[in-house]
Amino acid sequence: MIELENVSKIYRMGKVEVPALRGVSLNIQQGEMVSIIGPSGSGKSTLMNIIGCLDKPSSGSYMFEGANVSQLSDNRLAEMRNKKFGFAFQEYNLLSRASALANVELPLIYSGSRQKREQAMEALERVGLRERANHKPTELSGGEQQRVAIARALVNNPVLILADEPTGNLDSASTAEIIAIFRQLNRDGITVLIVTHETDIASQTKRTIRLLDGQIISDERVD
């Protein structure tokens, strides 16, 4: 499903060029659950952004579901993010003034859905937060907020979920809950990609890709 071929990303900060990724090639099949691990500055977030079409590679090619998405227009990338991918971030990135339900409905606004409420409630049901639908993020615990973010990521039935340090701000109990949700989603057929710097999170996935200084240094499967 995901084919990266010699992908590089260079950031320009004034006169300085910072290479975040150098010649990364990898294949991820549909239905896999993969963790990407590495120290900070290794390029793991950049890699996730490119896979999730939040960013474009500076060079190299990225084939998603057989189509070249490396140089798509901004509008096409936005459509991909809306329909194909779902994101979860370390800081949850929810709208603080809107209820959980409204947050989950957000992607549906941009996909033009006429049944936003029903679809959002279904997604909340899936993460076990149906009763908290009308609460605002400030009224929810960290773990609940992350579950709302996951429900939002799910609401348009994506094929791939990308999570960037999803348990970074959570205690161990909530962490376990969140990882369990990801594993369930994976069993339901959704490909899951988790970026982390913690090995015990990575050990819960079947495949771990290790990055250092913008390059893949190992790619191990665990059965």
Next chain:
Amino acid sequence: MKLFESFVIAIRSLSANKLRSSLTMLGMIIGVGAVISLMSIGSGAQAMITSTFEQMGTNVLTVMPSSPEAGGLMGMGMAMTSPSLTLDDAKALERVRSVVAVAPVNENFIEVTAGGESKTAIIHGSAPEYQQVYSYYLASGQFISDRNVASRDLVLVLGSGVAEELFGSDNPVGQRVKMKGHRFTVIGVLEPKGGAMMGFSLDDVVVTPITTYQTKLFTQRTPSGEDAVQSIAVQVASAEAMDEAREDIETVLRKYHRIASDEKDDFAVISMEQMLDILQQVTGIFTIFLGAIASISLLVGSIGIMNIMLVSVTERTREIGIRKAVGAKRRDILLQFLVEAAMLSLAGGSIGIIGGWLLSVLISQVDIGGTTLQAVVSPDIVILAVSVSVFIGLASGIYPAIRAARLNPIDALHYG
């Protein structure tokens, strides 16, 4: 994203901080309110002028001095200080064919005092024909006569407004009043006429013989040393005869004033219609001028909106990043902020329209010299105000909206 969605999102964003939204709208409210009420006052004034003139007889030509060097309005203004008409001119015009009556008229403000009460009125120094030319009718007593004029009698005819204020329900005929230190005897009272001109009721007028006016009240001399006449009102037999009468008057006066055929007139013959036009023009320009000044506050209001929208975009950088991450396109973000700005200005404009309308209703209640000025908010003023509001919203919002739409989602998510 459908347009309806963006309205919902905009309303939610604006209600999230009601104080800020209200303050931002204030500029638009004041601006639109000011423009609406000023323009409605302007059109009310224009309507009032038209109706006043309609009451004053339409077959009347007015001869006024005019400076030969400058023409039109300017010339007549300058001629206030260089008068060129005399009673002999008035007499000469009586013989022009199609002319029914001729009345010389001198005009000024004057204070009329009677037994402790005093009132500022407009004094007209004139002759018996004044009644006919200006359609004033007597309620009691008699009008000034040719003999009064010849003898420069200290007699006075009061307009109904003056009579009422100075004498109440008493009969003023035979009583004495004081003007400029002289004692005048009231010989008649005019019937009420209604109407107003430039804020002065047509019933607040007093009439005295022109000769009395010239010698006892306000003296003015022509360059050749005679007593000056400010204007001569000429009543023409019919509307059709107006053009012909005008030509004849000009011929007669040119002869009397010894103006050579290549020289310009030192007088001007103006019909009521022309007067009306001039006054309408002046009021019209004045109205536009007032409107333009009021529009300055509209400009300030729109700058306020742009300012707040820019702040808002910066504050909501992360929100914009989130929206883009879940699939919002540039145009979705652009639309969101543009609609927000347009809503702010439309809401402000609507409140301003209501406020301006209320203000003009209030002003219409104010008594100006016996009548009121009907300030009317016409539908086209409202449509204009609404369109301008929306336009201002879009114009002020476009720059902040473009900035918002261009944000890089990754950077935006990490902001703050």
